[in-house]
Amino acid sequence: MTAETLARWQFGITTVYHFFFVPITIGMSVLVAILQTFWVRTGRERYLQLTKFYGKLFLINFALGVATGIVQEFQFGMNWSDYSRFVGDIFGAPLALEGLLAFFLESTFLGLWIFGWDRLPKKLHLATIWLAAIGTWLSAAFILAANSWMQNPVGSRINLDRGRAELVDFGALLTNPVFLVTYPHQILACLMTAGALVAAVAGWHLWRISREEHRSSDVEAASDVQAQEEVATHRWAVRFGAVVMLIAGLGVMITGDLQGKVMTEVQPMKMAAAEALYENEQPAAFSVLTIGSLDGSKELFSIKVPNLLSFLATGTFDGPVEGINPLNEKYREAYRAQLAELYGPEVATQLTSYNPNIPVTYWSFRAMMGLGFAAMGIGLVLLWATRTRRRSKTPGETPAGTWATPIAHSRLWHLMLVALPLAPLFANSFGWIFTEMGRQPWLVFGLMPTAAGVSPGTTLGEVALSLGIFTVVYAALAVIEVGLLITYIRKGLPDVTPRPETDEDDADAPLSFAY
Amino acid sequence: MDLATLQVIWFGLIAVLFTGYFVLEGFDFGVGMLLPILGRDERERRVMINTIGPVWDGNEVWVLVAGGAMFAAFPEWYATLFSGFYVPLLLILICLVVRAVAFEYRGKRDSARWRRGWLISIIVCSTGPAVLWGVAFANIVAGVPLGPDHEYIGTLGDLLQPFALLGGLVTLSLFATHGALFVALKTVGEIRTRARKLAGRTGVVAAVSLVALAVWYNLAHANTPLVWLPTAIAALALVGALVANRRGREGWAFTGTAVTIGATVATLFLGLFPDVMPASNVAAHGLTIHNASATELTLSIMSIAALVATPVVLAYQGWTYWVFRKRIGVQHLPAEQSA
Numbered sequence: 103m104t105a106e107t108l109a110r111w112q113f114g115i116t117t118v119y120h121f122f123f124v125p126i127t128i129g130m131s132v133l134v135a136i137l138q139t140f141w142v143r144t145g146r147e148r149y150l151q152l153t154k155f156y157g158k159l160f161l162i163n164f165a166l167g168v169a170t171g172i173v174q175e176f177q178f179g180m181n182w183s184d185y186s187r188f189v190g191d192i193f194g195a196p197l198a199l200e201g202l203l204a205f206f207l208e209s210t211f212l213g214l215w216i217f218g219w220d221r222l223p224k225k226l227h228l229a230t231i232w233l234a235a236i237g238t239w240l241s242a243a244f245i246l247a248a249n250s251w252m253q254n255p256v257g258s259r260i261n262l263d264r265g266r267a268e269l270v271d272f273g274a275l276l277t278n279p280v281f282l283v284t285y286p287h288q289i290l291a292c293l294m295t296a297g298a299l300v301a302a303v304a305g306w307h308l309w310r311i312s313r314e315e316h317r318s319s320d321v322e323a324a325s326d327v328q329a330q331e332e333v334a335t336h337r338w339a340v341r342f343g344a345v346v347m348l349i350a351g352l353g354v355m356i357t358g359d360l361q362g363k364v365m366t367e368v369q370p371m372k373m374a375a376a377e378a379l380y381e382n383e384q385p386a387a388f389s390v391l392t393i394g395s396l397d398g399s400k401e402l403f404s405i406k407v408p409n410l411l412s413f414l415a416t417g418t419f420d421g422p423v424e425g426i427n428p429l430n431e432k433y434r435e436a437y438r439a440q441l442a443e444l445y446g447p448e449v450a451t452q453l454t455s456y457n458p459n460i461p462v463t464y465w466s467f468r469a470m471m472g473l474g475f476a477a478m479g480i481g482l483v484l485l486w487a488t489r490t491r492r493r494s495k496t497p498g499e500t501p502a503g504t505w506a507t508p509i510a511h512s513r514l515w516h517l518m519l520v521a522l523p524l525a526p527l528f529a530n531s532f533g534w535i536f537t538e539m540g541r542q543p544w545l546v547f548g549l550m551p552t553a554a555g556v557s558p559g560t561t562l563g564e565v566a567l568s569l570g571i572f573t574v575v576y577a578a579l580a581v582i583e584v585g586l587l588i589t590y591i592r593k594g595l596p597d598v599t600p601r602p603e604t605d606e607d608d609a610d611a612p613l614s615f616a617y
Numbered sequence: 618m619d620l621a622t623l624q625v626i627w628f629g630l631i632a633v634l635f636t637g638y639f640v641l642e643g644f645d646f647g648v649g650m651l652l653p654i655l656g657r658d659e660r661e662r663r664v665m666i667n668t669i670g671p672v673w674d675g676n677e678v679w680v681l682v683a684g685g686a687m688f689a690a691f692p693e694w695y696a697t698l699f700s701g702f703y704v705p706l707l708l709i710l711i712c713l714v715v716r717a718v719a720f721e722y723r724g725k726r727d728s729a730r731w732r733r734g735w736l737i738s739i740i741v742c743s744t745g746p747a748v749l750w751g752v753a754f755a756n757i758v759a760g761v762p763l764g765p766d767h768e769y770i771g772t773l774g775d776l777l778q779p780f781a782l783l784g785g786l787v788t789l790s791l792f793a794t795h796g797a798l799f800v801a802l803k804t805v806g807e808i809r810t811r812a813r814k815l816a817g818r819t820g821v822v823a824a825v826s827l828v829a830l831a832v833w834y835n836l837a838h839a840n841t842p843l844v845w846l847p848t849a850i851a852a853l854a855l856v857g858a859l860v861a862n863r864r865g866r867e868g869w870a871f872t873g874t875a876v877t878i879g880a881t882v883a884t885l886f887l888g889l890f891p892d893v894m895p896a897s898n899v900a901a902h903g904l905t906i907h908n909a910s911a912t913e914l915t916l917s918i919m920s921i922a923a924l925v926a927t928p929v930v931l932a933y934q935g936w937t938y939w940v941f942r943k944r945i946g947v948q949h950l951p952a953e954q955s956a
Contacts, residue, residue, distance in 0.1 A: 161721065162721070162722075162725070164721075165717060165718050165720075165721035165722065166718060168674065168717055169713070169714040169715075169717040169718050170714060171681075172677075172680075172681065172710060172713050172714060172717070173710050173714060175681050175684050175685060176684055176699055176706060176710060178688065178695075178699075179684075179688065179695045179696055179698065179699025179700055180699045180700055180703055180706060180707070181700070183696035183697065183699070183700035183768065184696070186688065186692055186695055186696035186699075187692055187693055187696045189692075190688055190689065190691075190692020190693070190695065190696070190911060191689075191692060191911040191912050191915050192915070193688075194685065194688035194689030194690070194692055194695070194911065194915070195689045195911075195915050195918060195919055197685040197688055197689065198682065198685035198686045198688065198689040198690075198919060198922075199685075199919075199922055200685065201678060201681045201682035201684075201685040201686075202682050202685075202686075202922060202923065202926045202927070202930065203922070203926055205678045205681055205682070206675065206678050206682070206930045206933075206934070207933075209674040209675045209677070209678050210674075210675040210678075210930075210933055210934055210937055211933075212674065213670075213671040213672060213673075213674055213675055213937060214671065214937055214940065216670075216671065217670060217671040217941065218671075218940065221940065221941075222940065266692075268912050268914075268915075269911075269912060269914050269915050269918075270914065272914070272918050557696075557700040557768070558766065558768055559700060559701065559764070559768035559769050559770060560700050560703060564703045564704065564707075567704070567707070568703070568707045571707065571711055572711075575711060575714065575715065579714075579715075579718060582718075582722065583718075586722060586725055586726070589725075589726070590725075610946075610948045610949065611949070612948075612949055612950060612951045612952070613667070613945065613949050613950065613951055614951070615951070616663065616667045616670065616724070616949075616950050616951055617663070617666050617667055617670045617720060617721075617723065617724045
């Protein structure tokens with residue numbers, strides 16, 4: 103066990119964990135802003151209820167996203183100081199700009215939004231959530247520009263005297279083809295996740311109501327006007343969330359396809375690894391299932407769709423796709439000399455193969471796509487189930503057990519509704535695990551192997567200590583967060599009937615919101 | 618603009634960013650650590666938390682920007698500092714993580730045990746960073762052992778040198794005073810009186826430790842005698858703050874501690890210049906603005922961004938303080954814990 107191994111694990115754990123909260127933050131900020139816009143424009147109580155209900159879930163999630171994001175900012179310096187020295191001139195700028203242009207915006211305006219109900223004029227208050235949402239989108243842009251550079255280091259040159267990469271063209275950083283396809287892919291994936299969450303939570307309430315009605319013989323409850331309105335509101339939210347998810351999901355597929363083509367061009371090894379394609383093929387078949395030998399060096403069994411990989415990678419059905427083994431030869435020839443010059447001959451000789459861990463890339467790629475499709479499938483089922491309004495009939499006519507909601511109280515529904523938000527969320531995780539693991543053994547593709555980036559002075563004990571503390575603290579926070587989310591999901595739509603008018607000048611009037 | 622000028626500008630900007638961070642988060646660390654002392658019951662503690670409720674998150678971003686700017690403008694400084702001061706920074710990070718969640722979650726369950734747990738988290742995680750930032754900055758300016766590759770080669774124990782511990786005491790007492798004055802400025806009722814009294818006491822500790830640190834620094838470590846100027850401003854502003862507090866001028870008193878913190882950061886940075894991470898063992902192993910900086914192109918791009926964005930950020934953050942300018946007291950708390 104070396105400090106480097108633990109540093110890798112630590113980066114993986116803290117980053118995957120951080121990224122459970124990020125897609126929800128980026129997607130939900132916009133959905134909550136849209137809900138509040140509906141309310142401001144129509145004045146309908148339903149939209150205010152939904153804004154406050156989902157706003158609360160958004161904030162519970164946001165708190166952890168922000169908190170764990172602090173660690174991300176400093177982790178580069180702590181565990182990856184040689185990386186920081188090598189890339190700081192390029193990688194640091196987007197990080198600094200992210201803080202200056204995005205973090206300030208989101209944190210300040212979210213504070214205003216949380217505490218500003220009733221204190222700010224309606225439209226100004228609405229503007230605060232939009233500005234916070236813009237902040238989250240900007241933040242994604244900067245960090246993805248930085249990450250895209252690690253995948254495809256454009257706009258820079260190597261300064262051998264200083265042993266570092268230096269910026270020569272900032273514009274190239276922002277027009278990096280990897281960035282241009284990754285940004286929409288990620289933003290849409292966030293919207294997909296948030297849409298799924300909205301639909302699942304509202305769907306769960308419909309499920310809960312139908313279960314309660316099923317159990318109770320009190321048919322009057324079902325015809326209660328308020329209960330009817332509650333069902334109608336949740337039904338609306340299910341459809342809203344599902345539509346957002348499906349449209350975004352379609353966008354995720356299209357941008358994902360574009361990503362595949364860019365990836366084939368700039369990181370052919372990652373594409374080959376995604377498919378466990380060992381030798382060059384023309385035309386190349388798409389692997390539905392490939393079982394390789396344990397060390398991932400050759401293929402044992404596979405089911406394939408002919409020509410499909412050629413299309414995904416090159417856009418034509420008979421395009422050539424390079425395999426892992428020939429690419430390994432090619433990379434060795436292309437990079438060995440420069441590696442020896444930059445990091446010394448040992449680093450160059452230690453790097454014997456240039457391919458990532460094939461089982462990890464192969465399966466994470468499939469998990470990402472499979473989970474995304476599964477979520478979209480559930481979304482379609484939800485849209486179908488809620489296509490017509492189904493109300494209970496007037497009391498007396500309704501036999502006990504008639505559903506007032508479009509979702510039956512079955513186990514299957516419950517299972518689907520719980521799976522719905524988790525599927526795109528984990529698809530996000532697997533997508534990133536694929537992207538980052540697929541870049542290995544490189545930290546910066548073609549320029550810096552991961553092993554060369556670790557802090558040379560940091561001891562095994564130090565990294566073990568921080569990994570231990572982070573794991574324990576993060577696990578505890580996850581339990582607390584999920585518990586809180588469930589509590590607030592169960593609470594359901596809040597009562598938004600306005601409080602009795604208080605005198606504007608009343609110095610002792612209570613705050614509209616306090617921690 | 619040439620590289621040498623840009624390096625000086627960015628050294629200054631990093632100082633400005635840390636000044637912003639310590640002036641702003643300084644008082645909300647202070648409010649957090651004083652919760653058990655100034656807040657006698659749940660409602661009073663709630664009032665205190667709500668004085669910083671809308672702003673603490675925005676305040677915290679200053680450190681992210683300072684860290685990011687350090688990474689971009691002086692990558693070597695960022696790399697040496699954060700890998701070298703590993704354990705103290707780890708503790709700061711953990712505290713900031715837990716503290717952020719604590720503010721947000723504390724009121725979200727109606728259970729005494731739940732609230733107590735988060736209360737303790739806020740207290741511990743406000744006090745910890747308040748001390749550790751002082752320790753870290755005192756170590757930076759005093760110098761630590763560095764290797765030829767600029768990596769830290771000392772031990773954790775080396776970071777606990779007496780000068781650094783004194784630095785920790787300075788930030789702790791200064792932030793406590795700053796926080797107490799903020800509570801006095803933002804509340805009504807008994808808590809306000811109590812906060813003023815407490816500021817008078819912690820202010821004396823802050824003044825004595827600050828003067829001791831400043832004198833020691835000027836005599837032992839500072840690169841230029843010019844440092845006496847911000848040192849004098851810091852000391853005078855703190856005395857002024859204590860006098861104003863005694864006379865019931867809370868606004869002036871708070872301004873005084875804000876100036877003290879700013880002048881203290883200026884003292885440290887001015888005396889550090891042009892070093893950024895001096896080596897205590899072999900001078901040549903140290904980092905200066907020249908051998909730690911990014912390229913001219915990166916610094917130029919960042920300068921433009923800072924020039925455009927900073928006034929906007931200051932304007933909207935200032936506006937937030939204006940929106941929430943009213944004093945609050947126990948009577949203002951909404952009945953339900955989580956509205």
